[in-house]
Amino acid sequence: MKARIHITLKQGVLDPQGKAIGQALEGLGFDGIGDVRQGKVIDLDLAETDEAAARAQLAKMCEALLANTVIENYSIDLLTS
Amino acid sequence: MKARIHITLKQGVLDPQGKAIGQALEGLGFDGIGDVRQGKVIDLDLAETDEAAARAQLAKMCEALLANTVIENYSIDLLTS
Amino acid sequence: MKAGVIVFPASNCDRDAAVTLAHVTGQSVTMVWHKETALPQLDLVVIPGGFSYGDYLRPGAMAARSPIMRAVVEAAERGVRVLGICNGFQILTEIGLLPGVLMRNAGLTFVSRTVGLTVGTERSPFTRRYARGERLHVPIAHHEGNYLADSETLDRLEEEDRIAFRYTDNPNGSARDIAGILGADRNVLGMMPHPERAADAALGSTDGWRLFAGLVEELQ
Amino acid sequence: MSVDADPEEELTIVGDPSTEKQALDHGLSAQEFAEILRLMNRAPNLTELGVFSAMWNEHCSYKSSKLWLRKLPSDGRHVICGPGENAGVVDIGGGLAAVFKMESHNHPSYIEPYQGAATGVGGSLRDVFTMGARPVANVNALRFGAPDHEKTKHLVSGVVAGIGGYGNCVGVPTIAGEVTFHPRYNGNILVNAMTVGIAPADRIFYSAADGIGNPVVYVGSKTGRDGIHGASMASAEFDDATEEKRPTVQVGDPFTEKLLIEACLELMDEDAIIAIQDMGAAGLTSSSVEMAAKGGVGIELVLDRVPQRETGMTAYELMLSESQERMLMILRPGSEAQAKAIFDKWDLDFAVIGETTDTNHLVLIHEDDCVGAIPLSALADAAPVYDRPYEAPPALSPIMGRDVSEAMPADEALRTLMASPSLASRRWVWEQYDNTVMGDTLQIPGGDAGVVRVHGTRKGLAVTSDSTPRYCAAGPLDGGRQAVAEAWRNLIAVGATPLAITNCLNFGNPERPDVMGQFVYCLEGMAEAAHALRFPVVSGNVSLYNETNGRSILPTPTIGGLGLIDDIDLMMTLAFKAEDEDILLLGRTDGHFGQSLYLALLAGREDGAPPPVDLAQEARVGHFVHRLIRDRLVTAVHDVSDGGVAVAIGEMALAGAVGASLTPDLETMDLPLAALLFAEDQARYCVTVPAQLTETVLAEAADEAVPVTRLGKTGRNSIDIAGCASLSLEALRASHEDWLPKLMSGAL
Numbered sequence A, B: 001m002k003a004r005i006h007i008t009l010k011q012g013v014l015d016p017q018g019k020a021i022g023q024a025l026e027g028l029g030f031d032g033i034g035d036v037r038q039g040k041v042i043d044l045d046l047a048e049t050d051e052a053a054a055r056a057q058l059a060k061m062c063e064a065l066l067a068n069t070v071i072e073n074y075s076i077d078l079l080t081s
Numbered sequence C: 001m002k003a004g005v006i007v008f009p010a011s012n013c014d015r016d017a018a019v020t021l022a023h024v025t026g027q028s029v030t031m032v033w034h035k036e037t038a039l040p041q042l043d044l045v046v047i048p049g050g051f052s053y054g055d056y057l058r059p060g061a062m063a064a065r066s067p068i069m070r071a072v073v074e075a076a077e078r079g080v081r082v083l084g085i086c087n088g089f090q091i092l093t094e095i096g097l098l099p100g101v102l103m104r105n106a107g108l109t110f111v112s113r114t115v116g117l118t119v120g121t122e123r124s125p126f127t128r129r130y131a132r133g134e135r136l137h138v139p140i141a142h143h144e145g146n147y148l149a150d151s152e153t154l155d156r157l158e159e160e161d162r163i164a165f166r167y168t169d170n171p172n173g174s175a176r177d178i179a180g181i182l183g184a185d186r187n188v189l190g191m192m193p194h195p196e197r198a199a200d201a202a203l204g205s206t207d208g209w210r211l212f213a214g215l216v217e218e219l220q
Numbered sequence D: 001m002s003v004d005a006d007p008e009e010e011l012t013i014v015g016d017p018s019t020e021k022q023a024l025d026h027g028l029s030a031q032e033f034a035e036i037l038r039l040m041n042r043a044p045n046l047t048e049l050g051v052f053s054a055m056w057n058e059h060c061s062y063k064s065s066k067l068w069l070r071k072l073p074s075d076g077r078h079v080i081c082g083p084g085e086n087a088g089v090v091d092i093g094g095g096l097a098a099v100f101k102m103e104s105h106n107h108p109s110y111i112e113p114y115q116g117a118a119t120g121v122g123g124s125l126r127d128v129f130t131m132g133a134r135p136v137a138n139v140n141a142l143r144f145g146a147p148d149h150e151k152t153k154h155l156v157s158g159v160v161a162g163i164g165g166y167g168n169c170v171g172v173p174t175i176a177g178e179v180t181f182h183p184r185y186n187g188n189i190l191v192n193a194m195t196v197g198i199a200p201a202d203r204i205f206y207s208a209a210d211g212i213g214n215p216v217v218y219v220g221s222k223t224g225r226d227g228i229h230g231a232s233m234a235s236a237e238f239d240d241a242t243e244e245k246r247p248t249v250q251v252g253d254p255f256t257e258k259l260l261i262e263a264c265l266e267l268m269d270e271d272a273i274i275a276i277q278d279m280g281a282a283g284l285t286s287s288s289v290e291m292a293a294k295g296g297v298g299i300e301l302v303l304d305r306v307p308q309r310e311t312g313m314t315a316y317e318l319m320l321s322e323s324q325e326r327m328l329m330i331l332r333p334g335s336e337a338q339a340k341a342i343f344d345k346w347d348l349d350f351a352v353i354g355e356t357t358d359t360n361h362l363v364l365i366h367e368d369d370c371v372g373a374i375p376l377s378a379l380a381d382a383a384p385v386y387d388r389p390y391e392a393p394p395a396l397s398p399i400m401g402r403d404v405s406e407a408m409p410a411d412e413a414l415r416t417l418m419a420s421p422s423l424a425s426r427r428w429v430w431e432q433y434d435n436t437v438m439g440d441t442l443q444i445p446g447g448d449a450g451v452v453r454v455h456g457t458r459k460g461l462a463v464t465s466d467s468t469p470r471y472c473a474a475g476p477l478d479g480g481r482q483a484v485a486e487a488w489r490n491l492i493a494v495g496a497t498p499l500a501i502t503n504c505l506n507f508g509n510p511e512r513p514d515v516m517g518q519f520v521y522c523l524e525g526m527a528e529a530a531h532a533l534r535f536p537v538v539s540g541n542v543s544l545y546n547e548t549n550g551r552s553i554l555p556t557p558t559i560g561g562l563g564l565i566d567d568i569d570l571m572m573t574l575a576f577k578a579e580d581e582d583i584l585l586l587g588r589t590d591g592h593f594g595q596s597l598y599l600a601l602l603a604g605r606e607d608g609a610p611p612p613v614d615l616a617q618e619a620r621v622g623h624f625v626h627r628l629i630r631d632r633l634v635t636a637v638h639d640v641s642d643g644g645v646a647v648a649i650g651e652m653a654l655a656g657a658v659g660a661s662l663t664p665d666l667e668t669m670d671l672p673l674a675a676l677l678f679a680e681d682q683a684r685y686c687v688t689v690p691a692q693l694t695e696t697v698l699a700e701a702a703d704e705a706v707p708v709t710r711l712g713k714t715g716r717n718s719i720d721i722a723g724c725a726s727l728s729l730e731a732l733r734a735s736h737e738d739w740l741p742k743l744m745s746g747a748l
């Protein structure tokens, strides 16, 4: 099974990269840009075929390693192909 | 309008960060993990309200700054709320 | 020789480059602010090391799009010598003056150490004072120095004798041990090692000095 | 204090009075709340209570430590500014001053190692450039739990990446530090970051406001809801529930910091700034209160004018936010436009948010209401000071050479020690730090002290950080002395004149008499050593409540030492330089094994009294070594510390890629071989001397009553010990270098 995990900074947590990207885009002449936030996306292949089990396993991975939930949120999408 | 852009390494481009994540997960005892790839996700607020125009603007941003198309692909999602 | 150093927000080797250039040329060095749109009359433009724009998004990505870089590209096309060191090399690849990209180091960590280099070619204004195959010791300090290009590009660089420096003990995973490459017209050099940190006997190595001295000589 | 303009009488202060319960929730005690009621003559509203809690918090008020900090000597010939400002300042001649400071960022680094450590570096940098100095060197002292503890690897990699990520980006070389592993840090790591800067000696900027009606200016990043309880968190004990509470940790923005450094230094070249202060713990509260209180003026802030990153922020949040990369300044009236132009150029926020007043009050305006008015004397001078009860630490007996049986052959012991978590090479750490940016680094990590040239001169600044926590735990008095003495010794060893120290006092819960005893005795030891060695303490920081589930860390007073090398040609290094030179041990060896690494690693014993520190002897031997370096009589110098003489020789040999043959005359010394090689007696140095100069050195040592032991000669590719054991440098180097990379790659 293929999975996609998004790890994004929690609301209210400063995102220096997002801020710099927003400014750079404005500098390049793009108009009407509001808030910009940058996060990570992680694509994985899993041997697990059961959806619920896969979801549980991915959540564990996020808690244990992929995200620091003090400042980050994570979300899990399963791409059943 | 809110948009989400994914920037991922092109297939065939080595992704040592993804690989390290995979190894770390295995080290933590997670089984059955195949390929792991890491990319960026950028969330933006746009003033533009027309979908096609927004899409065109975002593609321009990706080409102009957000992605290095020598090694990276980008994809654009519009989140109409 | 009249040399200039471009200053981006969070460039941090701009002063180091200027100090070395002032020593070697015996002339004052012009610091050029990134918001400028034109360059003064210069024989050498240095794009210094550092973390322009914090290395946010990708190292060099935002600096490559700043106003002054258009002028730098034009100058390079006119034959002015352009030297990109570390972040400067990243900027030169981002803007397309040099082929390829600099990826995250293979070991994933920042690497700061003095490395061994071999001189790949003496055929350039930057390397004319070195002998091909000569060994040098020069510091590196970077997180994204892992040079990557497709194999045709790498072959072409080799065929055209454009690999200026190679690592003797590859510290970052760079393809074919590449530490620095020349542009097609040989007047643009991008390199990850810092020759300006190896141009003062008190600091350990003077192997970088001849890079600058060669440029001065060539113009005399 | 003037009472003629009491704003409380003219203004209506909005907001409900706060309750004792709210005060307790803010970490104040019931007595402290009662005292606030008395000082205010009314109950503070919530914003005012927040301001009090921040100012009276351990972190800002030093309420448990103040009494004892006064014991540390802070005067000296070179001292321009001692404790009490953002950083200490010492004269380094030639019209220049060195400005330096150490900061702790322990709790945040445990919760979010990358950002916690990164923002720690940011904080220590700001303390230094606030005073007008360009930062030129960073140092970091790190204490982690046991290497095999489940969290250790994650914490090490995050902290080191964070320190590098911040310091490398701002372009300040990291040139020294230390890393300790010990199970007592399992649940509470320590991250202490030090910065050294250089400023014109006659142009130091201070934080005391001056004048009435002068603009109060905010510059840097915008304010968000970052770490609103940060200052309270830094002083609250951890428990397992903390991990669930998930307090916000701030994210550092080194890019903005770099711009802020450049913009502030540019403005400092103009005559525009009256006073300046970074916004550290308790942000706008502590910066505005401290500036006003020090200057004896009032201050009024219009909080709506504070640049804000988020919408709907309350006065309480604006006052207590700990967003990073912000500064507060009092400008000369009329210089606002000039100042703003500089901050605009660097794309930084600039806002006039208030002015100095003659009310002697902190007055806060938000949305046209007065949301706070507190007499400044109540916030600063009236903050509580506690004389906490303490217990004298138990006296342990020394363990001497004859009490210790040889655990294994000397060569094997040396190899084991140098491959151990305590002594293995830290290269994996320091290679993640840019050591050579700024083009003035003369000694990168790996020697006794880092050295940078003072830009454009022939002078050098040497820096080191030292503490031996296991000594401090076993004997706080000698431990305190030893930490200062080792820092002093490390500076001597590179040819520097030790000038002054900064420090981070990391201890457990001061409300426990045994912990308070450790604190009091360590400080006493530090004070004695600082006096005896003329090594005044000019800045520092206290971090208490470092404990988890009631178990405190090892007492860890980290000493950051600064020294001056007058002529960089006289800088010394520890590497063996040539073959066939004589190796001498300077200083007396009695064979003290208490708390030694030899006992801990090879005999599994962490016991006994730490080695005593004889400060007169320390000074005598150190001054002698200093003279030998000046007279060019020695070619390599290394102080003897953890692991003893054998380890010192091993490090010198590896650094120079030249071996040694040790042939000491043990009979005359009346010492077992292991005691000479591995005991941790203090006040000792190993030096090498070209054979033709040895008689001169021996004669001079005799004149100065400095004990000398001839250890042997340099040469070959191995360390040969007393003709019986031999260890190749190649094998030693592999063991020494491999341990940390293996730990971190999971190969152990």
Ligand SMILES: Nc1ncnc2c1ncn2[C@@H]1O[C@H](COP(=O)(O)OP(=O)(O)O)[C@@H](O)[C@H]1O
Binding pocket: D140, D141, D142, D174, D175, D176, D177, D178, D179, D426, D429, D430, D444, D445, D446, D447, D448, D449, D450, D465, D466, D490, D641, D642
């Ligand atoms: N975190 C660190 N950052 C930079 N350098 C470090 C760090 N930890 C250790 N080092 C360097 O490793 C060497 C050995 O450290 P240590 O054993 O503590 O030295 P010493 O015994 O002389 O105090 C020193 O040069 C020190 O500066």
Ligand SMILES: [Mg+2]
Binding pocket: D447, D448, D449, D490, D639, D641
């Ligand atoms: Mg030492």
